Amino acid sequence: MNQKTVAVVGAGPAGLFAARALAEKDIKVALFNRDIRPGGLAEYGIYPEKHTLKIGLRRQFLNILEQENISYFGNVEIGENKDLSLSQLQAMGFQGILVTAGAQKIKELDLEGETLPRVYHAWEIVSRYNNLPPYSQIEYPLGKKVVIVGVGNVMADVARFLLQKGGVEEILAIARRGPAEIKFHETEFAHIAQNLDRSDFDAEMERVTPLMLKLGQDPNETWAFIEKACENCEERTSSTNLKLRFLKSPIRFIGDEKTGLQGVECVENTLIEENHSMKTVPTSLHTIFEADTAILAVGSSVDGEIGLPVLKDQFAISPYPDYPQDGISYELMYPDTQKNIPGIFVAGWSRLASYGLVGISGKDGSRGAQALYEYIDEKKKNSPDWKELEFQILNSKNAVINKKMMKQLFSIEAEIATKNHLAEYKFATNQEMLTALGLV
Ligand SMILES: Cc1cc2nc3c(=O)[nH]c(=O)nc-3n(C[C@H](O)[C@H](O)[C@H](O)COP(=O)(O)OP(=O)(O)OC[C@H]3O[C@@H](n4cnc5c(N)ncnc54)[C@H](O)[C@@H]3O)c2cc1C
Structure with missing residues (x-):
């Protein structure tokens, strides 16, 4: 032949x-x-x-x-x-x-505490709810305060799943860069925008606006994007508060093997423009977010x-x-x-x-x-x-x-x-x- x-x-x-x-x-x-x-x-x-x-x-x-x-x-x-x-x-x-x-394959961040109970990779959660063997058979207990690291479409999908599943009080999505570098699409965000804590979002935008203006970015474009997603959003059926935090990178997951995750320590970033893209530069400021679950939606x-x-x-x-x-x-x-x-x-x-x-x-x-x-x-x-x-x-x-x-x-x-x-x-x-x- x-x-x-x-x-x-x-x-x-x-x-x-x-x-x-x-x-x-x-x-x-x-x-x-x-x-x-x-x-x-x-x-x-x-x-x-x-x-x-x-x-x-x-x-x-x-x-x-x-x-x-x-x-x-x-x-x-x-x-x-x-x-x-x-x-x-x-x-x-x-x-x-x-x-x-x-x-x-799961992409490790190589951070302290990454293997603590209730620190997951989005891959595990997505594979679980989509029935992929063998993840379909593994339990991933979730708490009430969930930090999702990453602001792409996978974050939006995972947040959507958490809203539908119920029992979560707060979802905090952490972005390494600023509002102008958000990766999720408006159509995907529309599935979760109904739960966005608007006053918290306003305050966060106010916080990052000076840097955006310094970089020549238009905060109004972010407002318009979020407004449109909110106009097309679904009916709110859960009390979960969705919050976004910009310019933060996780550096440590805090907790112990017995109680599991208790917090996520992040470093504050600033941005500089280099070769037509925004590069993050860590500052000396650190924040600890209280959380009992972390889901890393940072690609695979x-x-x-x-x-x-x-x-x-x-x-x-x-x-x-x-x-x-x-x-x-x-x-x-x-x-x-x-x-x-x-x-x-x-x-x-x-x-x-x-x-x-x-x-x-x-x-x-x-x-x-x-x-x-x-x-x-x-x-x-x-x-x-x-x-x-x-x-x-x-x-x-x-x-x-x-x-x-x-x-x-x-x-x-x-x-x-x-x-x-x-x-x-x-x-x-x-x-x-x-x-x-x-x-x-
Ligand atoms: C959470 C999530 C949500 C998404 N939602 C959307 C969406 O709504 N709309 C959209 O258009 N895109 C979506 N995407 C993106 C889309 O799924 C990808 O663009 C696309 O599936 C990538 O295709 P691929 O063929 O490169 O890899 P994959 O889709 O990953 O396919 C890889 C294949 O290789 C097989 N394989 C792996 N290892 C081996 C091995 N060792 N030997 C033999 N076979 C192997 C696997 O079984 C699998 O069938 C989403 C992605 C994710 C992660």
Whole structure:
């Protein structure tokens, strides 16, 4: 068989769009996914109540999987000491590999007290409420005074969850920079704006206005943004007070193993403009916020266990790609020698952790696929025997999920949802999914 054959690792939006782009160029794609379900964070990150978006994406993803050139291998984790390693995939004869495994590792801040009880990473909370195994089975007790570190859309989602869950008196969202650098979108903030403590917000804006004016920023733009979100906000159904604090970075989580978190110590920052962006500079002022729960919504890290070099929270992206796409590098390098790693490409959140919505990640996947395509087109390696490859993959572990099983699982879940008058139903454990499919 002469058909070129590649492996795509990770079936989130980036991997699925990459697989489609490659399949359309008549490349045979083996799409590996650690989770049983495809979709990545579109399935397990996007807020559960965004049913229309989620159902639309699921349908689009299933359509992609319909392509004959794509074979889905769900429930197969790639990495060192996992079901298959990257070097095993290379040894099996894949002509190139695209890693689109997202950034699914907790990003540590390395602060004192970070492992205290009731200090969580947003990843854990989001995965819990979205039913991602194994987080779906872990309890994350929450207190009454919650500090969320970070002011992006994930903060807005987590705050939305806390408001709906109830029992929280105060949510304090802490921003490293100022109001002009807020990252959440107005539409996301509108889900929580009804609980914003307006007099507290006014006072906080007054506090930071002199710095904003000094930097040439317009506080009225922040007011207008917040006003609009408040106009479009939901009905207030809980007494939780939502507060925002700007120009603060956590430096220590205070508490002990027995009682858990009791406070979050922050340093006050100021801002200076450097190379057209705002850089934070810590001052000598410290504040301690009383809190019994902290949730770190500061993005996540790529997973080094996949077997690729990591620098800080990102894979080691080569600054000198051989196959750049629109000036972007989808290639990796060995950090020691700075030499490019041949034949392995990255895209989506694996290329740039925690960056962009589904559309952006999908596009990035397609561009990464183009880089991989140019590589295999140039190298002209021999194509492997597909039947032999498939045999090895299916024997790499029990219960490898294929497209047919996937569709069957979705229809079983849809039936349960209909029967119980639910907008959606999703099995919370791999065991349940495999049992429903008759595989265990
Ligand atoms: C809390 C949250 C809310 C969001 N809400 C929205 C929203 O409302 N709208 C929107 O457009 N975007 C939203 N996003 C962003 C969107 O989810 C991302 O842009 C997108 O999912 C990133 O795609 P990806 O394919 O790069 O990675 P991911 O979606 O993370 O997919 C990675 C895939 O790789 C698989 N994988 C991981 N490790 C391995 C391995 N070792 N071997 C094999 N497979 C592996 C995983 O199982 C997963 O399927 C949200 C993100 C978060 C975190």
